[in-house]
Amino acid sequence: MTQLYRRRIALIDLGTNTFHLLIVELPTMAGAKPTVLLRTKVGVRLGEGGISQGIIAPDAYTRALHTLTGFKEETELHQVTEIRATATSAIRVTRNGPELVRDIFEQTGIRVEVIPGEREAELICIGVRQAVALGTEPHLIMDIGGGSVEFIIADQATIFWKQSFEIGAQRLLDQFFPDPSGIFPAAAVAAEQEYLARVLGPLMAATEYYKPVGLVGASGSFDSLADMQLGRLRPEAELPPYTELALSSFQASYRHLLSSNHEQRVALPGILPMRADMLVVAAVLIDFVLGVTNITRIQTSAYALKEGLLAEALRL
Incomplete structure (x- = not known):
C-alpha cells in the first residue's frame, strides 16, 4: 500500500x-x-x-x-x-x-x-535521543560548536541539567592557538585547561551531583574523532545514528593531534581540512571533561539540533 x-x-x-x-x-x-x-x-x-x-x-x-x-x-x-x-x-x-x-x-x-543557548541545548538533547538509547541512567551530552558548547545531563525521559557556554572551538582557537601552522604547544594545552577549569565550574558541580555514566558527543568534532577511529572520512549520508568511540581510540587521536602540525593533521585519515585545527582545541576540551568526570564510555551521535527540530515537528 x-x-x-x-x-x-x-x-x-x-x-x-x-x-x-x-x-x-x-x-x-x-x-x-x-x-x-x-x-x-x-x-x-x-x-x-x-x-x-x-x-x-x-x-x-x-x-x-x-x-x-x-x-x-x-x-x-x-x-x-x-x-x-x-x-x-x-x-x-x-x-x-x-x-x-x-x-x-x-x-x-x-x-x-x-x-538562546538553553533552547539549543534542549533541541540537541531531543535530537540525540533519536540516535542513542540513553535508558534510565544519566548521560552527559556534549555538543562542541564553533561559538558555544552545550552540556546536558539527561536520560531517555528527563533532562536533569543543561547549560550553554560561549567557549566554542573557534573561540578556543582564537584564544589559545594563534599560530595554526605549527604544533599546539604544551603551554597552550595547559592554558586552555586552566581556562576550562575556571569557566566550567557549573558543569563540574552538576556531574558530581548527577554522576553521568557515559559521554555522548553530538556531531561536529565527535564525528571527526569517529572517522579517525575508522580511518576514513565518511560522507554525511553514510553516517550511522551513533558510533561507539573507544576511549583508547580517542586517546590515540588526541596524541596524534597534539604532536602534528597543520599539514600533518590535514593528512590524518578522517579529518576534514576545515576541522584540522579546531579539532585540537576541541580534543583538549573533551579530554578535560573526561578527566573531571572519570567517564570511560564515549558514544558519538550523528543527530543533534536539526533532528531535535524534526522530532518536535513529528509531534505536531
Whole structure:
C-alpha cells in the first residue's frame, strides 16, 4: 500500500562552523517514520575572523548568504512546503547577526529564528535521543560548536541539567592557538585547561551531583574523532545514528593531534581540512571533561539540533 504524506519540511541549522540542511517527507500515518530526501552540510565557518571580536567577518557573511541561497534552491527542487531555520552562537552574539538574519530573509525568503543557548541545548538533547538509547541512567551530552558548547545531563525521559557556554572551538582557537601552522604547544594545552577549569565550574558541580555514566558527543568534532577511529572520512549520508568511540581510540587521536602540525593533521585519515585545527582545541576540551568526570564510555551521535527540530515537528 502506498503511504500518503501530508507535507515536506526543511530543517536548517545555521551553526558557527557548519550549516546543515535536512529535508524530509512527513507521514500522515501515526507511528510511521519520515522519509529523508536530503541530508547535507556546508562548512561556512561563520565565526572565522570575527566571532571573538563580536562580529561576523565580511567573507563569512558572504559565505552564509551564498549557502542559504543554495539551500533555498534545494527546498524548491524538493518541493518543500515548510522551512524551519534556527541560528545559534555566531548570529546570537555578534553585532551584525540581526543584519544577516534580515539579509537572509530578503534574499531567500527564509525566516531564521535565533535561539538562546538553553533552547539549543534542549533541541540537541531531543535530537540525540533519536540516535542513542540513553535508558534510565544519566548521560552527559556534549555538543562542541564553533561559538558555544552545550552540556546536558539527561536520560531517555528527563533532562536533569543543561547549560550553554560561549567557549566554542573557534573561540578556543582564537584564544589559545594563534599560530595554526605549527604544533599546539604544551603551554597552550595547559592554558586552555586552566581556562576550562575556571569557566566550567557549573558543569563540574552538576556531574558530581548527577554522576553521568557515559559521554555522548553530538556531531561536529565527535564525528571527526569517529572517522579517525575508522580511518576514513565518511560522507554525511553514510553516517550511522551513533558510533561507539573507544576511549583508547580517542586517546590515540588526541596524541596524534597534539604532536602534528597543520599539514600533518590535514593528512590524518578522517579529518576534514576545515576541522584540522579546531579539532585540537576541541580534543583538549573533551579530554578535560573526561578527566573531571572519570567517564570511560564515549558514544558519538550523528543527530543533534536539526533532528531535535524534526522530532518536535513529528509531534505536531
